Amino acid sequence: MGEAGAANMIRLAAGDNVGIALVDIASGGTAATLDGFALTALEAIPQGHKIALLPIPQGADIVRLRMAVGIARADIPAGRLVHVHNVASRYLNNDQDHYE
Amino acid sequence: MNSPAPSPSTASPASAPVAMRGYPRADGRKGIRNFLLVAYLVECAHHVARMIASPYQGDGVQLIGFPGCYPSDYAQRVMEDLATHPNVGAVLLVSLGCEEFQRTRLKEAIAASGREVELLTIQSAGGTAGSVAKGRAWVEARLAALMAAPTVPLALSDLVIGTKCGGSDGLSGVTINPAVGYASDLLVDAGATVMFEETCELIGCESHMAARATTPELAAALTAAVRKADSYYTELGHGSFGGGNIKYGLSTLEEKSLGAYAKSGSRPISGVLKPGVRPPAPGLYLMDTVNDGPVRYGIPNINDTQTITEMVASGCHLILFTTGAGSVVGQALAPVIKGVSNSRVFARMEGDMDINGGTIADGIEGVADVGARIVEAVRAAAAGQPTKSEALGHQEFVLSYKTYEPLGPGCLPV
Numbered sequence: 241m242g243e244a245g246a247a248n249m250i251r252l253a254a255g256d257n258v259g260i261a262l263v264d265i266a267s268g269g270t271a272a273t274l275d276g277f278a279l280t281a282l283e284a285i286p287q288g289h290k291i292a293l294l295p296i297p298q299g300a301d302i303v304r305l306r307m308a309v310g311i312a313r314a315d316i317p318a319g320r321l322v323h324v325h326n327v328a329s330r331y332l333n334n335d336q337d338h339y340e
Numbered sequence: 341m342n343s344p345a346p347s348p349s350t351a352s353p354a355s356a357p358v359a360m361r362g363y364p365r366a367d368g369r370k371g372i373r374n375f376l377l378v379a380y381l382v383e384c385a386h387h388v389a390r391m392i393a394s395p396y397q398g399d400g401v402q403l404i405g406f407p408g409c410y411p412s413d414y415a416q417r418v419m420e421d422l423a424t425h426p427n428v429g430a431v432l433l434v435s436l437g438c439e440e441f442q443r444t445r446l447k448e449a450i451a452a453s454g455r456e457v458e459l460l461t462i463q464s465a466g467g468t469a470g471s472v473a474k475g476r477a478w479v480e481a482r483l484a485a486l487m488a489a490p491t492v493p494l495a496l497s498d499l500v501i502g503t504k505c506g507g508s509d510g511l512s513g514v515t516i517n518p519a520v521g522y523a524s525d526l527l528v529d530a531g532a533t534v535m536f537e538e539t540c541e542l543i544g545c546e547s548h549m550a551a552r553a554t555t556p557e558l559a560a561a562l563t564a565a566v567r568k569a570d571s572y573y574t575e576l577g578h579g580s581f582g583g584g585n586i587k588y589g590l591s592t593l594e595e596k597s598l599g600a601y602a603k604s605g606s607r608p609i610s611g612v613l614k615p616g617v618r619p620p621a622p623g624l625y626l627m628d629t630v631n632d633g634p635v636r637y638g639i640p641n642i643n644d645t646q647t648i649t650e651m652v653a654s655g656c657h658l659i660l661f662t663t664g665a666g667s668v669v670g671q672a673l674a675p676v677i678k679g680v681s682n683s684r685v686f687a688r689m690e691g692d693m694d695i696n697g698g699t700i701a702d703g704i705e706g707v708a709d710v711g712a713r714i715v716e717a718v719r720a721a722a723a724g725q726p727t728k729s730e731a732l733g734h735q736e737f738v739l740s741y742k743t744y745e746p747l748g749p750g751c752l753p754v
Contacts, residue, residue, distance in 0.1 A: 246703030252518055252602075260514050260589070262701050274706050288510045289589035302591070305518060305602055307548045309595035322591065329592035331544045 247274040249285075251293060252305040258290040258322050260304075265291070271319075282319035290322040302327055360722045362494035363429065366454035370498045371426035372657050372722045373400065374486050375673060376479060378432045379423060380405030381446075382439035388468055389434040392475035397733055399483055402672045404737045411440040414615075414742045420449045421616045421653040423457075427673050429486045430456040432478055434471070437463030456482060497531030497622060499722060502651030502659045502674075503603040504537065506644035509664025510588035511681040513599025515710070516662045516697030520679060522711025523660065524605035524624065527718065533619045535651055536604040537627040539569035540640075544594025545601040549626070552609045557750025561612045564748075565628040575635050603662065612751040614744050615650035621753050627651060632745040645669055646738040648676070658721055660714060668692045670734025675727045677717045679710075694728050 249259040249271040265271050265285040272278040277293070285291045290304065296316040301308035310327040320326075362370030378401060380389035386405055393403045404422060406415045423431045423446065431450050435443045443459055450457040458478050465471040503520050505512060524534045542549065546566040550559035581593040590596045610623030619625050629647050630640045641647045644667065648659050652674045659674050661667065664681040666689045680686045683698030694717050699705035721727050 248703055250514065250700065250703075250707075252514070252707065253606075262514070262703050274703060286589065288514065290591070302595075304595060305521075305598060306606060307545065307594070307598050307601070309598055310592040323589065324586055324591050327591040329544075329594060331593050 247272055249273055249291065251277060253303075255306065256303050257292065257294055257296050257300075258302055258304055259293050261285040261287050261289050261291060263287050280319050282317065283321050285321055292316045292318050292320050292322050294318050296322070360494040360496075360719060361491035361724070362498060362722075363426070363489055364492045365426050367424075369426040369655070370492065370494050371428070372494065372499070372724070373427040373673075373675070374429040374489050375400050375402045375427055376430045376432070376482060376486055377423060377428045377673070378403050378434060378475070378479070379419065380434045381419075381441040381443050382409050382436050383407035384409075384436040384439065385434045385462055388462055388471045388475070391468075391472045392432065392434065392479060395476065396479060396483065397735075400486060401479060401483070402735055404672045404739070405434075406441065406739050408741055409439045410741075411442070412741050414744060415739055416442055416446070417616050418649070418653045418739055420446055421655075422649075422673060423450045424453040424455065425652065425655070425673055427657060428455065429489060430482050431458075432475055433457065433459045434475065435459060435461045437461045494722060495531070496527060496719070496722075499527070499657050499718070500533040500535070500619065500655045501527060501718065502535050502537075502627075502648065502654075502656035503662075504644060504648055504651070504659055505600055505603065505662040506669070507663045507665035507667045508599065509681055511698070511701050512662060512664045513590075513596075513602055514681075515700040515707075516664075516679040516681040516695070517599055517602040518707045519695075519697050519700065519710035519714060520603045520660050520662055521605035522707050523714035523718070524603065525607050526711060526715050528605070528607045528622070528624050531622050533622045533625070533655075534605075535613060535619065535625040535627045535654065535656065537629050537647055537651065538600050539565050539626070539628055539630055540573050541600040542566050542597050543570050544592070544597045549601070549604075549609060552607075554608050554610055554753065555750060558609065558611060561748060561751045562609065562626060565612055565626060565630075568628070568632075569630045572630050572635060572640065576639060603660075610753050612747065613654050614747055615742075616653045617747060617752075618655045619752075623753065627654065631742050633743055636743060637741050640742065642740065643738060645671065645736040646740065648674070649737060649739055658718065658727075660718075662697070666692070668729065668732075668734065669736045670727070670729030670732070672735040672737040675721045676729045676734070677714070677721055677727050678729065679714060692728050692732070
């Protein structure tokens with residue numbers, strides 16, 4: 241996937257606690273940004289999905305591009321997938337009828 | 341190569357500036373183009389106006405118009421804003437003769453702006469053939485002077501720039517939209533005026549946006565604009581967040597909205613605009629493009645072009661347009677710089693795309709690198725270099741019926 245030496249993950253802003261997978265990252269693989277931040281993915285992170293860059297305690301904001309995009313519903317270790325199973329919206333209940 | 345820093349910490353873009361020159365206007369603004377505008381005032385005059393303009397496509401003759409026959413304060417205002425836009429040097433109005441549009445009022449406003457203007461009324465100018473002949477003669481008599489018009493030095497601080505997305509994909513919010521946001525920061529730092537819109541796509545971002553407002557009154561106005569869009573679209577039955585979003589990795593409505601909001605960058609927000617309201621000072625503005633009052637004319641903006649029209653009416657010299665699927669649109673009065681979110685579509689449609697943001701997804705460039713390239717593209721377009729859509733002759737334009745109430749208190753900087 242991608243060029244040799246190319247990043248496979250991006251941290252959109254310096255203070256973000258999640259990165260975005262630029263390509264599918266395998267469980268146990270290394271997720272690395274262009275500027276050299278790297279960690280091990282503890283599970284598969286599909287392209288476009290979020291990976292915890294540091295431990296995110298339950299109740300903490302999920303911060304992407306400087307903005308809180310949700311709240312951690314459980315403690316999320318660094319390297320874990322961050323998605324609907326462990327993130328709650330401040331605006332909509334993900335289990336309710338706003339799904340298509 | 342730079343690291344993908346989120347927001348520029350220094351005030352000026354790195355590379356050497358391209359010499360930019362503009363056309364000075366009587367109101368103090370400067371144009372980056374000197375278009376001759378042919379404007380029809382009802383759909384019944386559209387064909388004649390197009391016949392007048394069509395031989396001069398590529399010579400800076402642009403076609404716009406309002407199709408409606410019934411009067412509209414909104415359309416009257418937007419047409420006046422566009423006919424006196426800094427990128428316009430002269431205007432030929434084409435009227436059928438019996439439509440309700442206040443053509444004399446529009447002509448007088450254009451003349452008062454210091455521009456040459458002619459009003460051609462088809463019913464008294466010999467019908468189609470006579471009007472086309474008279475119109476083309478008027479255009480031809482002015483083209484040489486418009487092309488040779490004097491220019492003055494132009495700075496980024498003279499520019500008003502709108503940002504818009506259309507045909508977004510799963511990478512838009514990761515690549516090209518954050519890059520436009522970075523470019524927006526650079527432009528605002530250089531003293532430019534930047535506006536973003538799509539309040540209907542900002543639901544969930546309002547508290548973050550309010551925290552960026554320069555005053556508490558503005559914070560309330562920003563929140564109110566997003567709430568208005570939310571209720572308007574809810575009444576229209578348009579959805580918000582769905583399974584497709586989740587499949588692509590978006591976990592919440594606010595994260596989906598951030599994809600569009602990313603284009604606004606990180607600088608303080610100075611005001612809320614409505615179409616036709618010009619920003620009174622440089623800085624970053626939200627444009628509220630949703631109708632006021634009850635749901636009356638259906639979907640507020642029927643397509644991307646209508647929104648761009650409204651930003652141009654508020655004075656935008658050029659538009660930064662992002663796409664994922666691959667939009668090809670331009671605009672009649674403001675050059676459109678198009679950026680695409682992924683290298684696959686860039687390869688397929690390179691002839692239409694000014695910027696490839698897909699290099700971020702490819703892991704070989706950062707947001708800051710692409711953002712700097714966008715600012716260079718702004719400089720080049722402002723220096724007169726045609727954008728891809730301009731070179732291809734794109735002149736998209738849409739104007740339809742809407743209603744707006746005046747801006748409330750606290751919306752604009754004092």
